[in-house]
Each structure stands twice: as structure tokens, then as C-alpha cells.
Amino acid sequence: MEIEIIGLKGIPLIKKGDDLSQLIIQAAVLQGIQLSNEDILVIAETAVAKAEGHVIQLEHVEPGEKAKEIAKHTGKDAELVESIIQESNEIIKVGPDFIISETKHGFVCANAGIDESNVDEGLATPIPVNPDISAHEIREKLENNTGKSVAVIISDTQGRAFREGAIGTAIGISGMSPLWDRCGELDLYGRELKTTSIAVADELSSAASLMMGQASEGIPVVIIRGVNYFQKLRNESATIKPLIRPKQFDVFRE
Incomplete structure (x- = not known):
């Protein structure tokens, strides 16, 4: 699998009422890029919050x-x-x-x-108030305007328990499942996987973060292209909830 990570340049500072889908399409055109089927767009939550006036x-x-x-x-x-x-x-x-x-x-x-x-x-x-709804609305507009089947992830920069540094993390999603349950598949030695579940939405958010940066890079939207498990995880009603561990299983919280 060969993956492209494409940062969209030229998106202006976002203000309340801006249509992010149109800004994305315009920036892509200026960069000589056309959205393709199975593209995954990762959008910084700050851009979404500002566009929504939140x-x-x-x-x-x-x-x-x-x-x-x-x-x-x-x-x-x-x-x-x-x-x-x-x-x-x-x-x-x-x-x-x-x-x-x-x-x-x-x-x-x-x-x-x-x-x-x-x-x-x-x-x-x-x-944003409801990142899943935000992702869904942006995806729907992008698909209606381009005729392409895509997924949208809203990402945030967050730390992790017991580790230094912050990474891109998915907080909203539309168009694909955020988790890939690989239980039942075989490893290299023929053993069946019993508990393997991959947080692909977080992995994609972290990959996009490499391009977005955290300072003055000015790249709030990244296109990830070439993800070969897109169709396997295609889900138009997906939400971020499967990534949230239920409180009863949180052994570190009293």
C-alpha cells in the first residue's frame, strides 16, 4: 500500500459562517488537485469550531x-x-x-x-458541539459537489496517558468506521487474532498532523489518499463513539 498525504494550502483564516466544503474545493483547484473516490479528508477542529462560530x-x-x-x-x-x-x-x-x-x-x-x-x-x-454532525455535513457537501465518495475526520491535538507529547486524534468522523476489528484474521504464523482492534481514525489523524503542524503552518485540511481498507470500513452512518472507552472499563478512574 502506498499512501499520499497532501496538505491543502491557501485556505484563508476561517471566520464564522464560512463553508468549509467550498473552501476545500477551491483550495484543491488552486493546488491542481481533484478529489478522488476513497480520499479521506482530515480537518482541524479549530477550523470547524471557527466556521460554526463556536x-x-x-x-x-x-x-x-x-x-x-x-x-x-x-x-x-x-x-x-x-x-x-x-x-x-x-x-x-x-x-x-x-x-x-x-x-x-x-x-x-x-x-x-x-x-x-x-x-x-x-x-x-x-x-465543536457535535463533531460527527460537522463531519457528516462537510462530507455530504463535498460528495454532492464532486460526485466522489470520500470520508471526513475532524481531528484534535491531544496528549496520551503515560506518554509525553501530543498527536493528532480523531474526535468526529463521517463516511467510514473509526475502528477496524481484525479479530478472526491470521497473523504471519497462522495464529488467529483474538482481540486486535485498530483505531484507524486516530492513526489517520496522526498521519495528517505531520502535515498540519502545530504552529504557523496554516494547513487545516489534509487529504490522505491510497488507503486500501477504505471500502472495507465504508460506513455512511459511522460516528466516533466506538473509539470512546466506556467508563466502566476505565480502570484508572476512581
């Missing part, structure tokens, strides 16, 4: 007592901490410079996924 003006946030207390412990601004609380189902752990929470979507991550990078001063972008 942006926090921190100066308008009124911190509560809990936020003020956590702010003292973490060194974070109380307005940001209050925003994290508001975007969370549960605050799981507070450290000297981090807050781990479960978001309203069920993701366990730092700062409820709220990002202060690549937005104007005083603003922050939380995770």
Missing part, C-alpha cells in the same frame, strides 16, 4: 469559586478554567499546570479540548 470570548466569562480555586493551583487564567468546567462533564485530575476532564462528548483529555492557539488574542475554541 468561539469563547474569555473576557465575557465569569469565573466561579471552583474555577478560581483551580486557577490558583494550575496557574491558568480563571476565565479559561471556568470555560473548561463549562465544557466538561467531570473534572478528573488537576495538576500543577494541567486539568484533565471528561468533555460533554465523552472525551477524556486536557483542558476539555479548549484551544487558545490559532485564534485572536482573548479568544479560545472549544471542541
Whole structure:
């Protein structure tokens, strides 16, 4: 299998009301690229949140007592901490410079996924309200406009338990299943796989992150082409939920 990872250049800074599907098509044309069947588009969640107007003006946030207390412990601004609380189902752990929470979507991550990078001063972008719906709407428009069968992944940059550094992680998906259950297949020695499930949406998000970068690269959309398991995992009703481990199986949370 040979995979291409293509960063779309020339997409302008996103503002509320922008049609991401049209911006993607226009950027592709300018770059001499045509969408193909089985292309997978990975889109940074910040771009989606900004297009949907899901942006926090921190100066308008009124911190509560809990936020003020956590702010003292973490060194974070109380307005940001209050925003994290508001975007969370549960605050799981507070450290000297981090807050781990479960978001309203069920993701366990730092700062409820709220990002202060690549937005104007005083603003922050939380995770889109429903990344699966966002992905579905973008995919539907792309397919209607191009006649091609594609998948869309909304990605976020997140850390991982027990490891340093952040990677691209899938938080929304449309057009393909996020997990590839390979149980029943045989390994190189003929042994049957019993528990092997591959988080392909996260793998693809991490691959796209190599091109997106984390600073001033200005590439919020990446096309991944040549994924040979696309048809095997094609699923027009897929959601990100299969990637979220049920709380009853979370052996690290009290």
C-alpha cells in the first residue's frame, strides 16, 4: 500500500459562517488537485469550531469559586478554567499546570479540548458541539459537489496517558468506521487474532498532523489518499463513539 498525504494550502483564516466544503474545493483547484473516490479528508477542529462560530470570548466569562480555586493551583487564567468546567462533564485530575476532564462528548483529555492557539488574542475554541454532525455535513457537501465518495475526520491535538507529547486524534468522523476489528484474521504464523482492534481514525489523524503542524503552518485540511481498507470500513452512518472507552472499563478512574 502506498499512501499520499497532501496538505491543502491557501485556505484563508476561517471566520464564522464560512463553508468549509467550498473552501476545500477551491483550495484543491488552486493546488491542481481533484478529489478522488476513497480520499479521506482530515480537518482541524479549530477550523470547524471557527466556521460554526463556536468561539469563547474569555473576557465575557465569569469565573466561579471552583474555577478560581483551580486557577490558583494550575496557574491558568480563571476565565479559561471556568470555560473548561463549562465544557466538561467531570473534572478528573488537576495538576500543577494541567486539568484533565471528561468533555460533554465523552472525551477524556486536557483542558476539555479548549484551544487558545490559532485564534485572536482573548479568544479560545472549544471542541465543536457535535463533531460527527460537522463531519457528516462537510462530507455530504463535498460528495454532492464532486460526485466522489470520500470520508471526513475532524481531528484534535491531544496528549496520551503515560506518554509525553501530543498527536493528532480523531474526535468526529463521517463516511467510514473509526475502528477496524481484525479479530478472526491470521497473523504471519497462522495464529488467529483474538482481540486486535485498530483505531484507524486516530492513526489517520496522526498521519495528517505531520502535515498540519502545530504552529504557523496554516494547513487545516489534509487529504490522505491510497488507503486500501477504505471500502472495507465504508460506513455512511459511522460516528466516533466506538473509539470512546466506556467508563466502566476505565480502570484508572476512581
